[in-house]
Every structure is written in structure tokens, then in C-alpha cells.
Amino acid sequence: MKAIRLLLLGSLLLLQTGCWNRVELNDIAIISATGVDWENGKWVLTNQIVIPKAISGQAGGGRTAAVNVFSSTGDNFRIAISKASQESSRRLYFSHNQIVIIGQEAARKGVGPLLEAYLRNHDSRETVDVFLSKGTARLMLEQLIPLEQIPGAAIQRMIVNEEMSSSSYRQMTIHHVLMDLLGHTKATSIPGLALAGSGESTDRVDMLSQTSTPSKVRLSELGLVYGDKLVGWIGEEQSKGVMWLTNHVDKTTVAFACTAGGKGRQGSSARVLHSVTKVKPQQQDGKWVMKVNIEAQGTLLEYDCGGDLMKPEEIWEVERLVEERIASIVTDGWEVVRKHKVDVLGFGTLIYKHHPKTWKVIERNWKEEFPQTEIELNVNMKLSSTGMSGKSFKEAQKKPGL
Amino acid sequence: MQQQFGKFQLAILIIVFLIGSTPLFELGIPAKQDAWIAMLVAAAAGLLLTVVYLTLHKRAPNAGLGELYKYHFGRYIGGFIAIVHALWFAYESMRNVRDVGELTTMALLSFTPKWIIMFLILAVAAYTASKGVEVLARIIQLLFPIVILSYFIVILLVFFSGLVKVNQLLPIMENGPMPILKAAFPNLLSFPFAQMVVFLVLFGHVSEKKSISKVTYWSQIGVSIFLVFMNALILCVLGPELAELTALPLLHVLQLVRLANFLERLDVVVTLLLFIGLFVKIATLYIASVLTASMATGWSYRALVFPIGILIYAASFLEPNNTYHIWIGLDVTLKIAPLFQIALPLVMLVVGIRKKYRSAALDGAQGT
Numbered sequence: 001m002k003a004i005r006l007l008l009l010g011s012l013l014l015l016q017t018g019c020w021n022r023v024e025l026n027d028i029a030i031i032s033a034t035g036v037d038w039e040n041g042k043w044v045l046t047n048q049i050v051i052p053k054a055i056s057g058q059a060g061g062g063r064t065a066a067v068n069v070f071s072s073t074g075d076n077f078r079i080a081i082s083k084a085s086q087e088s089s090r091r092l093y094f095s096h097n098q099i100v101i102i103g104q105e106a107a108r109k110g111v112g113p114l115l116e117a118y119l120r121n122h123d124s125r126e127t128v129d130v131f132l133s134k135g136t137a138r139l140m141l142e143q144l145i146p147l148e149q150i151p152g153a154a155i156q157r158m159i160v161n162e163e164m165s166s167s168s169y170r171q172m173t174i175h176h177v178l179m180d181l182l183g184h185t186k187a188t189s190i191p192g193l194a195l196a197g198s199g200e201s202t203d204r205v206d207m208l209s210q211t212s213t214p215s216k217v218r219l220s221e222l223g224l225v226y227g228d229k230l231v232g233w234i235g236e237e238q239s240k241g242v243m244w245l246t247n248h249v250d251k252t253t254v255a256f257a258c259t260a261g262g263k264g265r266q267g268s269s270a271r272v273l274h275s276v277t278k279v280k281p282q283q284q285d286g287k288w289v290m291k292v293n294i295e296a297q298g299t300l301l302e303y304d305c306g307g308d309l310m311k312p313e314e315i316w317e318v319e320r321l322v323e324e325r326i327a328s329i330v331t332d333g334w335e336v337v338r339k340h341k342v343d344v345l346g347f348g349t350l351i352y353k354h355h356p357k358t359w360k361v362i363e364r365n366w367k368e369e370f371p372q373t374e375i376e377l378n379v380n381m382k383l384s385s386t387g388m389s390g391k392s393f394k395e396a397q398k399k400p401g402l
Numbered sequence: 403m404q405q406q407f408g409k410f411q412l413a414i415l416i417i418v419f420l421i422g423s424t425p426l427f428e429l430g431i432p433a434k435q436d437a438w439i440a441m442l443v444a445a446a447a448g449l450l451l452t453v454v455y456l457t458l459h460k461r462a463p464n465a466g467l468g469e470l471y472k473y474h475f476g477r478y479i480g481g482f483i484a485i486v487h488a489l490w491f492a493y494e495s496m497r498n499v500r501d502v503g504e505l506t507t508m509a510l511l512s513f514t515p516k517w518i519i520m521f522l523i524l525a526v527a528a529y530t531a532s533k534g535v536e537v538l539a540r541i542i543q544l545l546f547p548i549v550i551l552s553y554f555i556v557i558l559l560v561f562f563s564g565l566v567k568v569n570q571l572l573p574i575m576e577n578g579p580m581p582i583l584k585a586a587f588p589n590l591l592s593f594p595f596a597q598m599v600v601f602l603v604l605f606g607h608v609s610e611k612k613s614i615s616k617v618t619y620w621s622q623i624g625v626s627i628f629l630v631f632m633n634a635l636i637l638c639v640l641g642p643e644l645a646e647l648t649a650l651p652l653l654h655v656l657q658l659v660r661l662a663n664f665l666e667r668l669d670v671v672v673t674l675l676l677f678i679g680l681f682v683k684i685a686t687l688y689i690a691s692v693l694t695a696s697m698a699t700g701w702s703y704r705a706l707v708f709p710i711g712i713l714i715y716a717a718s719f720l721e722p723n724n725t726y727h728i729w730i731g732l733d734v735t736l737k738i739a740p741l742f743q744i745a746l747p748l749v750m751l752v753v754g755i756r757k758k759y760r761s762a763a764l765d766g767a768q769g770t
Contacts, residue, residue, distance in 0.1 A: 182643035356573040
């Protein structure tokens with residue numbers, strides 16, 4: 001009897017090994033980046049897969065590229081992925097995917113199907129970063145990037161670096177995009193990638209042996225998405241304005257000129273170390289006015305103007321110049337977003353949160369009402385330090401006799 | 403002599419049972435960003451129901467649910483109701499078994515067949531059931547620290563990764579109180595709060611009779627606050643739109659956690675909580691079913707464990723797919739549940755114990 005019991009218990013163990021769902025490392029192709037394009041009425045899905053052999057060992061890359069890029073085509077995403085098995089020896093494994101690049105054409109067609117695929121499948125992580133691309137997504141995925149072995153991971157680190165040091169663009173994950181597009185304004189903004197340089201693709205390892213590559217992937221322009229379609233691009237400076245307005249600036253550098261009104265060469269710059277933007281919607285004479293209050297704090301990096309910075313009133317003067325400059329960046333950004341009639345700034349959401357009853361009335365016409373909105377800016381910059389020197393070099397050089 | 407457990411074990415049992423799988427889902431989401439308020443309202447109503455249950459329990463401190471039915475409605479009607487209620491407990495247990503099957507294949511082990519997943523968890527529950535109430539209480543006591551620690555870690559990580567945006571809860575009561583009440587009653591009251599009715603079966607097994615009310619109230623209040631908090635937390639991270647879309651909101655939230663480039667993919671924690679929570683529900687309802695059925699039929703407890711287990715396992719295959727499973731859960735189960743959770747206890751409260759059983763009910767009290 002006891003023997004039978006033990007046998008039964010032992011056989012239970014056989015059921016608990018979890019072999020049904022085993023994933024063997026040498027059966028999967030780990031994907032580091034995905035690209036989506038729209039060509040000839042079909043989705044083209046490009047995968048960048050990591051070649052483990054090329055990144056292992058001390059050599060650090062060596063003669064072969066660490067990734068391989070291939071595409072498959074289909075009427076929807078998942079069928080394209082399943083077709084990949086016709087040209088791949090291993091099962092595609094998406095859990096370590098770092099970025100998704102959406103080609104311009106695909107983005108104009110609509111990103112809805114992509115988001116749908118992400119929501120429905122548990123192997124697609126929503127912490128994946130999203131980018132738009134001026135060229136095809138495939139072209140971006142083919143580029144090798146100096147310093148990093150896996151381009152997908154490199155681009156992901158690029159946006160993190162950008163967000164932390166100059167905040168012209170913001171890291172947009174699938175989750176952020178979903179939240180924005182499912183929200184009340186149905187609009188979002190996604191950073192774009194472009195190939196800068198000669199246009200010759202940096203897609204061979206030996207090209208990295210030179211000190212300068214003919215072209216490189218860089219962040220460029222901000223794509224505005226309404227509904228699920230790309231409707232327009234705005235430039236880097238305007239993108240900064242958008243970031244200021246949406247409270248996504250933390251650290252950035254602001255270049256400013258010496259004279260009030262911002263005329264002349266911007267020879268000085270200040271580093272913003274911390275900033276908070278608060279927006280409050282208010283109704284005035286049948287119009288919506290957004291009270292934007294920006295509190296920034298930072299230090300002086302480079303100074304090209306006159307005056308003695310050892311005096312508090314001179315510092316106030318400099319602070320005022322920086323404030324003016326920030327205000328003009330924000331206004332520029334606002335004007336261009338207004339022209340596109342896409343509320344990527346979340347103004348509608350703010351009205352909904354604070355005046356839900358009024359929002360119900362205007363929600364329908366928000367696309368028309370949004371451009372009518374005005375903003376009222378109040379920028380407050382505090383310079384906490386002028387760095388390790390006082391007067392500017394130019395000032396210090398001036399001799400009393402001359 | 404029936405099996406007994408102490409007041410702390412009762413407290414832990416109430417806490418873990420009510421937590422169950424509840425925080426994994428965003429209940430009350432028809433009220434949009436006010437889901438947490440709906441939860442709060444339902445929790446308050448749930449507490450009132452517990453007052454009713456405890457009043458009934460005090461009339462016959464040693465009785466289980468089956469005996470209570472007998473004392474109130476007589477041997478035949480009471481016995482019949484007890485059997486029906488025992489079947490209902492088995493049905494609710496089966497729903498949780500099926501939940502384990504569906505959620506595991508959906509979110510974790512997509513190639514593993516459901517029958518084996520459901521068989522494994524039910525086998526553990528059946529083993530617990532065969533050992534009785536005392537063992538159930540002790541198992542839950544063992545699992546309790548894991549549950550608390552896991553939730554603690556989850557909450558901490560979600561806060562640290564800066565995902566919580568409190569303004570997602572605005573505007574409060576956008577469309578007045580009606581949507582909140584509609585979400586709260588009867589759905590939120592029935593699940594999870596009014597599932598406390600299962601404790602009418604278990605109260606009789608608590609050794610420290612005097613503290614039952616106090617312990618029950620406090621643990622239920624505590625766990626209600628926790629559930630409302632978890633509900634609001636999920637809303638703050640996902641917002642009402644996304645919270646409504648996803649099948650497993652807490653899993654979704656944890657997948658978004660990314661700390662210091664290495665603390666990510668914390669799905670394991672959610673999986674652990676899912677299994678523990680659902681296991682506790684399955685085992686408790688299973689045992690409640692067996693106890694009630696045994697009282698009503700007079701058959702021994704041990705003789706009923708196996709047949710009811712088979713019944714639960716077989717019934718868990720009846721629904722053809724997940725959509726059907728959820729549809730029955732929301733459109734059918736929640737319509738019938740109030741009969742057992744609210745109507746029958748209230749009728750008992752009004753009818754009062756029949757004269758000929760009065761001494762029997764109180765005798766039991768002196769017996770311990």
C-alpha cells in the first residue's frame with residue numbers, strides 16, 4: 001500500500017516539470033527591434049534579431065554584425081510574424097524587444113492594428129519604445145551604431161539619454177501611446193528617427209572601423225498623431241515647446257541672447273536642472289485660456305553678456321532673459337501645434353478633468369475649438385549658481401585704460 | 403468533536419479569502435474613474451450583510467449553514483435549501499478552478515492544456531478538503547505572509563517607478579452617483595464582499611466564540627480598505643480606458659514596472675498571487691460545499707469530499723470558451739448569487755428559529 005502511494009506521489013512530480021511550455025534558448029530568435037512599414041497595400045514587418053555568437057566573447061563584435069535584419073509581409077501583423085517562419089530557423093521571441101519603429105507611410109495609414117496586436121498578445125511588452133521614421137523603418141533597423149553592438153538597444157538608450165539631458169523629445173512607450181490615444185483628445189506625439197549624413201547606409205561592420213561613419217541614425221522631429229494616424233511633423237525647437245507645455249522637461253539647456261526681446265546672437269546658455277509646468281484651464285469670454293505656469297531652476301553654463309554677475313540685480317536680469325527665451329520657445333511650439341489642430345498637449349484632457357460638464361458640450365467640436373484656445377504664460381527661472389566664475393571672459397578682458 | 407481553529411486564524415482566513423483574486427481585476431470599471439468609489443460603497447454594504455450573518459450565527463453558535471437552514475425552515479425545506487446552497491458553493495469553486503485554467507493559459511503558459519492546470523490546483527484543494535477545516539486554516543496561515551509581502555513589494559515598486567498618476571481619478575463623480583451605484587449593486591456586492599456568506603459555514607468551527615464578531619468586523623474593514631486602495635492604484639496607473647480593456651490589469655501594471663534597468667518583468671509575483679488567491683477561494687468554497695452537503699444529507703464528510711471534487715472538475719469543462727465563461731460569470735452568476743447571499747439570510751433573520759429547535763441551537767452553545 002505504502003509503495004503504491006509513493007509511486008502515485010512520484011508520478012505527480014512528473015506532471016510538474018513544466019515541460020509543456022519550455023522555451024529553449026537555442027530554439028528562439030531574440031528580437032531587439034521591430035519595424036513596421038506599409039508597402040503596396042500590405043504591412044511589411046521588419047525584425048532585427050540578435051546573433052548571440054557575434055556578441056559573446058571578448059572580441060567585441062569582431063568581423064560580423066551582431067544583428068540580422070529581415071522582413072515579412074502580410075495583411076496584418078501577426079500573419080506577417082507567422083510567415084517569418086518560412087525564412088527563419090528559429091521561433092521569433094518578442095519579449096526582449098526594445099523598440100518599435102513605424103515608417104512614415106505606415107504611420108499615415110494608421111497605428112491602430114499595431115496597438116491592437118500589442119494589447120492582445122502577452123509576449124508583446126508595452127514598455128517597448130515607439131519611434132516614427134522619416135524613411136522606411138527597415139532602413140533605420142539596418143543601421144549600425146557606434147559604441148553599441150545591438151542597434152535596437154542603442155536607439156532605446158539614445159532616447160533615454162536625450163530625455164535626461166536635453167528633453168527635446170520624450171521616451172514614448174507603447175503604453176504612453178495607448179494612454180494618449182485612448183484618452184479624451186485621441187492625440188499623441190511620437191519622436192521621429194532620420195538618417196543624417198550622406199545618405200549612404202551604415203550597414204556593414206567594416207564601416208565602423210573608420211573614425212566617422214557616412215551617416216547615422218538620429219532623433220529628428222516630432223510626429224503628431226491624431227486618431228491613430230500621423231498628421232504632421234514639427235521641428236526640434238517646436239518639439240521643445242511641446243515638452244515644456246506638457247511638463248516633460250526636466251533637464252535641458254537654454255540658449256539666450258543678451259538683449260531683451262531675444263534679438264541678436266544667442267551667445268549664452270543656461271542649464272535647467274529641474275522644471276515643473278502647471279497648466280490650468282480657464283474660461284474667459286467664451287474662450288478657453290490655458291494658464292501655463294513654468295517654474296524652472298538651474299545654473300549658468302556660458303555667459304557672453306556684460307555686467308557683473310556678483311551683483312544680485314544682474315542675476316535677476318539674466319534670469320529674465322532666460323525666462324523670455326523659454327517663453328518664446330513655448331509660444332513657438334504652441335503656435336505650430338495649433339496650426340496642426342492636434343491636441344498633443346492634453347489641454348482637452350485638462351478641461352475634462354477640471355470641468356467635466358463643460359467638456360461634454362465641447363468634446364465634439366474640440367478639434368475646431370482647440371486652435372481657438374489661448375495660452376497665458378508665466379515663466380519663472382531661478383539661477384541657483386553662476387558656475388565657477390563671475391564676470392564673463394570678455395568683461396574680464398576689458399582694461400580700464402582702453 | 404468537530405475541527406476547530408482560533409480567532410487569529412479566522413482573521414487571516416477572512417483577509418486572504420476576501421483578497422482572493424480580487425485585486426488582479428479592475429472591478430466596478432463600468433463606473434469608469436469612479437470604480438474605487440463603487441468599491442467603497444459596496445464594501446460598506448458588505449459590512450452590513452456581515453452584521454446579518456453574525457446575528458444569524460449567534461442564534462446557534464455551533465451550527466453550520468446546513469443546520470441554520472434546518473433550524474429556520476424545518477428539516478425538509480431547510481435540508482433542500484442546504485443541498486442547493488452546497489451545490490452553489492461547488493459551482494463558485496468551479497468558477498475559480500476555471501479562472502485558474504483560463505488565466506494561466508492566457509497570460510503565462512499558452513501551450514499547456516487547461517485540463518492539467520485545473521487538475522493540479524484542484525488536486526491540491528481536494529487534498530486540503532480531505533484533511534478538513536483545521537488544515538485549511540493552517541495552510542492559509544502559511545500563505546498569508548507570502549501574500550502580504552508580495553502585495554507590499556508590488557505596491558512599493560509601482561510607486562517607485564513613478565507610474566502612479568493620481569489625476570487619473572479625476573473628475574470624481576462625472577455623471578453623478580448613479581453609475582457608481584449601478585456598478586456597486588448588485589455586482590460588486592456579490593463579488594467579492596457578500597461572499598462572506600461562506601463564513602456562516604465556518605464560524606461554528608471557531609474555538610473562541612466571544613471574539614468572532616470583533617475579529618470579523620475588523621478584518622473585513624481592513625481588507626475592504628486594502629481592496630479599495632488596490633482598485634484606485636490600478637486606475638492611477640492605467641487610467642479608466644486601459645483598465646477596462648485589459649483582461650488582467652494588475653499583470654499589466656506590473657509589466658510596466660521598470661526600475662534601474664534591471665528590475666522588470668515582475669509577472670512572477672502576480673502569478674504567485676493569482677495562484678494563492680484562487681487556491682484559497684477554491685479550497686474554502688469546496689470545503690464549505692462538502693460541509694453543508696454533509697449536514698444536509700447526513701452522509702459523512704469524508705465520503706463527500708471525493709464526489710464533490712469530481713463534480714467541480716467535471717463542471718469546469720462545461721463552458722466552451724473564455725468569453726462564455728466571463729459572460730456566464732457576469733450575466734448569470736451575479737444575478738443568482740444575491741439569492742444565497744442576501745435573500746436567504748434576510749428571510750432567516752425575519753423568520754427566526756423554529757420553536758422545536760430552539761433548545762438544540764442553544765445547547766450547542768453550552769456544549770463547548
